[in-house]
Amino acid sequence: MNVAVKAPVSTLIQQAAGRIAPNWPLDKLIAVNPYWQMRQLSMHEVAVNLSWLGGVHVYGDVSHYQHVSDDDLAQALSALGHELTVAQFKQQPLKQPQPWQNVAQLADLERDSEREISWNDEVVHQISQFAGDYFASQPQTGAGCDDFYAAWLDTICHDHGLEILMKSKGLVEQFKALPSDATTLVEQALTMLGVTDEAQVDYLHALLLSINGWASYSAYVGWQAMLAGKQNNVVEQLLAVRLAWELVLWQQLSSSELQINWKRQLAHSNQLKGEHQAYVDGLQVWHLANEMQIQQGLHQQLRTPLPAKDNAALSLQAVFCIDTRSEVMRRALEAQSPSIQTKGFAGFFGLPIAYAVGSYQRPQLPGLLAPQLEVREASSGKLATAQYSAQWQKFAKSSAGGFSLVESTGLLYLGGLVKNTLGLGKAKVTEFGPLTLSKQGKALPLSEQADMAAGILGSMGFTDEFADTVLLLGHGSQCQNNPHEAGLDCGACGGQTGEVNVRLLCQLLNDAAVREALIERGIHIPDATTFVPGLHNTTTDEVIVLSGQVPEQIEQWLAGATEQASSERAKLSASPDAKQKARDWSQTRPEWGLANNACFIVADRKRSQHLNLGGRSFLHDYNWANDKDFALLTTILTAPMLVTNWINMQYNASVTDPLKYGAGNKTLHNVVGGNIGVFEGNGGDLRIGLPLQSVHDGQKYMHTPTRLNVYVDAPKHAIRNIIDAHDNVRWLIDNDWLYLYQLRDDGICRYHQGYWHPVQ
Structure with a gap:
């Protein structure tokens, strides 16, 4: 027919x-x-x-x-409107x-x-x-x-x-x-x-x-x-x-x-x-029951009375990516002294940039966006050497090169592997020169630099309170011989570390001409304030200062925070020595990444600072009272919230259907086309998503599938107006791809399909 x-x-x-x-x-x-x-x-x-x-x-x-x-x-x-009892429901077979x-x-x-x-x-x-x-x-x-x-x-x-x-x-x-x-x-x-x-x-x-x-x-x-x-x-x-x-x-x-x-x-x-x-109706019941259990715990924590405000003078401000791994590190750093303030902001730090070396260019911003500006290393005698070294390291660390390099260089490279695994290699020296910033091949004018800097400072909540030292911390992972290494770096930076972004932003904010122009825009940065770029190593929880120095007291606080955070993370791992895991070229589980993520809190830090959220929450600082026309809230709900949905759903899918949406067993991977993706074995379909070892410890899954719970501290009408004006936001909420709650002093309300529902 x-x-x-x-x-x-x-x-x-x-x-x-x-x-x-x-x-x-x-x-x-x-x-x-x-x-x-x-x-x-x-x-x-x-x-x-x-x-x-x-x-x-x-x-x-x-x-x-x-x-x-x-x-x-x-x-x-x-x-869900089912009339079955729990006993009757459990007796029903669920086979696909x-x-x-x-x-x-x-x-x-x-x-x-x-x-x-x-x-x-x-x-x-x-x-x-x-x-x-x-x-x-x-x-x-x-x-x-x-x-x-x-x-x-x-x-x-x-x-x-x-x-x-x-x-x-x-x-x-x-x-x-x-x-x-x-x-x-x-x-x-x-x-x-x-x-x-x-x-x-x-x-x-x-x-x-x-x-x-x-x-x-x-x-x-x-x-x-x-x-x-x-x-x-x-x-x-x-x-x-x-x-x-x-x-x-x-x-x-x-x-x-x-x-x-x-x-x-x-x-x-x-x-x-x-x-x-x-069949799927039955699975939906189990999935929703699991989410309700998680939500009850989150609601209970977020209803905990806020502690009295400590008015200690600020000695250090540190801005982290909203990445869930930063939640653990922020708690650990804040515990070192009441004079430390941390903030959460999208890890690309609002810079719409691509990083270029020669003809090679890579985006340093979320995949939803296209770069508008180009960043390059300023010319120096060391640049050619740095480029050569970067190309060699890129080949050596790639799965395509990891073992072929051993074959081609023999025992010379084997010795390096052994030294690195045992921690006997030379320590890396961080020494960076200035960066150049251009738009369509021309240097970005001072006025546009100042406009961009003012917007970023306002979004981060910096208007009139600056400590003498402000750390801007990007993040990156550390592992060896891992084709999926970029997936452990900053998703907001396009699967790269945030190094370039924090270096550039600190360079702008320390520039005298930019600071002078900022005064005209209502922002006065004290002469005593220095912006310092750093990198949070999410595998070892060490903080690396990328340029300049910080006072000895701050170094001690950072070391103390590293010890506390790494001790907490060690409880999730059978091998607690994070530094050794980071160096080990045979390690299939260097870190758990964003496994077990469950919520995204858009609020002033005071609402969560007293809580231990177990590395399960994205934290974006936000104060609606300072947000004129709710422009910042609009940005957060239309960009970072979408990115957190992507992260949440990828982890969920890699667990619920590892065959279709997971990358399979790392030990069987063969890289396709240099960097396109991996086969599991020597054929079959291209494997996408997360490798099994990123979500499973060999005995159990380390991520519990749950839709993201988003908590926003803002007036109902502001949230509603943003939802009504943006299809992507409305679809995610009304079509049940995530949960959205208003978080206020008088309680928690859920927004869904045009109505607010108080949470009991």
């Missing part, structure tokens, strides 16, 4: 491709919400669709929620029904699995190997890739080994008969396969899910093109390649059993989706 395609095929392709979220390459790795492109739908609806179309687990299975109490289950059942089967999967029902290679496995393998070679040869600029389908078709039409491997004579002739145009191919395939109008987009989405890793990387290429103001359709071309395989198998095999199974599935697709609906 042939069914004419009524909707324009280009629209169908774009709709399916538009459901795939981007995944950044290894050298710029940041956390991504893998469901981001479907945020216009409710999370539960997405969970049902993905379970049906790809066997995906958006909620965890029951094993993730064994700690949930019957009282929490009862509350969840009631909240069979998801949608593509033609390649149905074709495998007729193959001898013990003697013949799976069609589905070969389809994924062939596309994956081609994509790896293709993208490795392309510049990562967002341009190009317009010939993906044509290049694939040319390659496979000359691959006569496929017929021998799959024992299928005439296979190559089928490929040679395919249309040369990707759009024509899609239209022809949908017609010949008889896919009904209402099923077409879902079927195309299912095909992309079958090669989700490469679909996600292709979406990244398209995302970069969008940021650069260009267009790129490589996801659509990848979809055409995957559908071409379906059409070829349909024509090549064309057995009555295959056709019967395919037509039966199409006819009963609504029934199959209904079975997944019932």
